Amino acid sequence: MSGRARTRARGMLRGSRALEVRGSPGYLAATSVDLGNSEVSLSSRTDSVWQPSDEHDAASGDGEHTLMERRVRIRQDLMDLGICTRERLAHVKDCKTGSSGLPVKLVTNLFSLDLPQDWQLYQYHVVYSPDLPSKRLRTALLYGHSELSDRTKAFDGAILFLSQKLDQKVTELTSETQRGETVRMTVTLTNKLVSSSPVCIQFFNIIFKKILKKLSMYQIGRNFYKPSEPVEIPQYKLSVWPGFAVSVSHFESKLLFGADVSYKVLRNETVLEFMTDLCVRTDTSCFPQTCETQLVGLIVLTRYNNKTYRIDDIDWSVKPTHTFQKRDGSEITYTDYYKQQYDITLSDLNQPVLVSLLKRKRNASMEPQAVHLIPELCFLTGLTSQATSDFHLMKAVAEETRLSPLGRQQRLARLADDIQRNQVARFELETWGLHFGSQMSLTGRVVPSEKLIMQDHICQPASAADWSKDIRACKVLSSQSLTTWLILCSSRAENRIEGFLSCLRRVGSTMGFNVGYPKIIKVQENPASFLRAIQQHVDPDVQLVMCILPSNQKNYYDSIKKYLNLDCPVPSQCVLTRTLNKQGMMMSVATKIAMQMTCKLGGELWTVEIPLKSLMVVGISICKDALSKDTLVVGFVASVNPRITRWFSRCILQRTTAEVADCLKVFLTGALNKWYKLNHDLPARIIVYRDGVGDGQLKAVVDYEVPQLLSSVAESSSDSSSCRLSVVVVRKRCTPRFFVETSKTVQNPPLGTVVDSEATRPAWYDFYLISQTTSQGTVSPTYYNVIYDDNVLKPDHMQRLTFKLCHLYYNWQGLISIPAPCQYAHKLTFLVAQSIHKEPSLELANHLFYL
């Protein structure tokens, strides 16, 4: 937290406003790391030698809007559904389904919610005369009136929903308070809502929220968890609560209830225990500061209510023995307050207090309200960034949370059963005319598999999930000889170098990658020595620097990458000593490293057949910078040859609050210039895959990013040649899951499965594609939404092209979950956001230096 914000928070506490320790009703949006529906991917497919951490977008958990507003505020993801992009795309107006491939019957995690044909929800506005401030009294008077007492209703103090219409458009009711005052209530019909309207969808979601609470589940963030059935991971002091992410939404033709298994990670220690250990670990002088960097931003759960709070600051000047002002104006110490209110005795009277700033629900423009929390009474949820970068910890978590398709299907069946059997739940649904129906099945298609084109060989992999064996003896498409290069290593790793080098040269020669003998430089085991040695020995002739790192401490990697990507642009390859110690794995390790080095030097590994002859594909990815959260990193990667094997990249850091890219015009123009230089013409078609679009941001992408791309296309085109643009939004997180049901069990669908009906949205040109496998666990489909399309490709071609592009990521010898340009852009933004925090040197723009 900045000094100013802190002052503000403290100033407010001293101010006249009473400090309210218990907070207001409703819950805080949890921006915790949620190891939610996506499998924790731990495969060694990324930078095979150094793994920063799994990507975990700080989930935009802004889901707290309720109907409690005078005007109904619509949840962000529901707002996206109002962006009707399909109606502008004439070629898919009537039909957006593909045709190729074999049909496959799929079970989904969607359940039908049936409504009577003429179902409507009636929305009324209620005005009280005289006006009553108390919501409880308003509700009591309205509900107590004979006109409404037998009706199915929901009321938030101003807006009333009825399942049956009142006789009059405006109904005047009078009731008497307990004190005998007469109150007039004017109930005015403001809206008749059909089941697909956003307000209705939100209304259904609230009904299910109620139902899940009745099933002993607790809401944290947007999902619901069962703390009574925890999974323990004792060695890391973690518990994992199983739960569900649920949503009601209007899919292609009907209302569906979707549920996916989700997990919440809890730490079995209080913030005080965490701080005490941290204090022992660190030097005293920097303890308060370390404490803040570790804790600020984490979500805590308190012992004495069901709320979660984000830690915004730690106030070391306030102790539990200090007093604060209660709402009634009286002063009380924190210790006395917790004793009186909750019968809790605080054991440590020297602990500081945590400060959390509560968002104002009703009025976002008001100053947030600060609450003080006692560390001893707060439990940490989620994982620190340090924990998420711990491979062993993440593996342990993944092992506990991974579910096979069958296991997942059983959980779903149990949830559906609980909802159907629970009397209260059933009553709640029936009273609104809803019927919780059966699990939905649909038909998908498995598109044909692809052949890999190598230098002198076309190969049909046995499995598209991993073709490393199939291409082992094949030559890569092109490569540059590596003649001048450096290896930096500590003396401990020295004895490994010879063996490793001979492997590297051996696999290099089979691949057609000529590896010369490097200059080996011995350095001491600390980041500064590595950096000094690089500064000393790297000259313009050096093609590549390889560093054998003693540990995966981030500062080794960061300082090396910073220097070699910014100050002195030379491709670099970091390898952990540990990796070289893996006996018996040396050949496969060397193969992976050789392939990475080939790419970093500008080589091409393989391709697939691309029927479109002049096509540029672009990937855009956006993420937040790790150091300053209000800085966005925008990565842009474009193919610059018809084979789609060479890539041009740009990356920029952008200070903004909205997660929308600003610089796309410049980037695309740069890519088109590059293409022109290499191919002496412009590409006929451009297809942009945009990743990292959060809930509620679709409109901004349509209104703001697409025009930037279009204006670049328009300016670059001449009379003789012009290019056509398509923009596809890619999402790895989506509600639907698909399974194949066999006679005995439930399995993941085969690679290349496309779903373009029923689980899709009527207003969008969208489809799901399964392009990744998992040996354990359940695959999640990737969701594609074509929001702009001048290319007018048939849906079938769009789907198959997308599938082809998932084959072209050179850091993994197999299919990946998203198109290669997106994954490249993601790798680039990740490197910049985590390690170098600046725009990489443009001299590297034509290399895959970020692999």
Add this chain to the structure above:
Amino acid sequence: MELEEEIIQIADLGCGDTKLLKLLKIYPCIQLLVGVDINEEKLHSNGHHLSPYLGEFVKPRDLDLTIILYHGSVVERDSRLLGFDLITCIELIEHLDSDDLARFPEVVFGYLSPAMVVISTPNSEFNPLFPTVALRDADHKFEWSRMEFQTWASQVAKCYNYCVEFTGVGTPPAGAEHVGYCTQIGVFTKIGGKAAGSCVSEDHDQHVYKAVYMTSYPSLQQEKVLKFVLVGELLIQVEHLRLRHHRMLRERKRESDPKPRDTDFSLGPDLLLGAVFTEAEKARIENSPEPFCEGDKFCVPLQRLLAYPKLHRLRVDEERMRALIADSVCLSSDSSAVMVDLYNSLDYWPEDS
């Protein structure tokens, strides 16, 4: 109201929106809380407010707690409410018509016969201080003066062998002290204390109330929960000792380092964190076997762990502890100590450079 140690079962008749139950559930000694109300919808809509807080799954209670809400009338007999320690009727009797009021003492005092009954009702003498002169609620059948209430209460007490004391809440404003409390309260205590099981067995299983909501709290009385807490506290303690050991090693290294250092390693007084031990606790810890190192393993004897207050309070002996933790932690070869790696992957910190 002071809650005595032995009170463990409490029922609130006419619990309405369950506010009193919510206040009572925080007390560790209560093991059964029952609410009864005639309004089923209210019970339905308030039930889930009584379920355990999320935090109570992380740091559970010592004793079991079950909360049950029944739909039914207070003038009906239900054997599940027999033998309670306390029955409260807050602002209830004034809602009863004369027939029900006549039957009420027989059911509550005669049949249920708890060790203590607390009854509150409006004091009508206070009413003139309100702006409108009427009954305080449209559903009130009567509002009594202090005399009326005390007469009724004393009669009831006498009839069912209770003694009764009167008090109230809501002090009148200055100058109007003579009207008494806004709400008057009678506290009835059974003469001879809580009834023995005899009367309970006579008419067993008379279930007329309908259970609308029930919840059970996780507690250390449940083996699964005890194990979870024991392993959790144990690992926190072991980790703390391990880190202290690291620090000791670091400081030793620094002392032997000839280079003078200007960093000061003593903590400022306001940064000393963690519970402070009492003399007795200190003595108990010091008298237990010390942690030790075995190669790259760090070992803490179980006896030592059990000496720390947070584990000591779980009242588990060494044998039981060993059985409970066996499949969650690694033990030394003679099973007398918990064994962890002296260094682990989380020991690297950014500032270590």
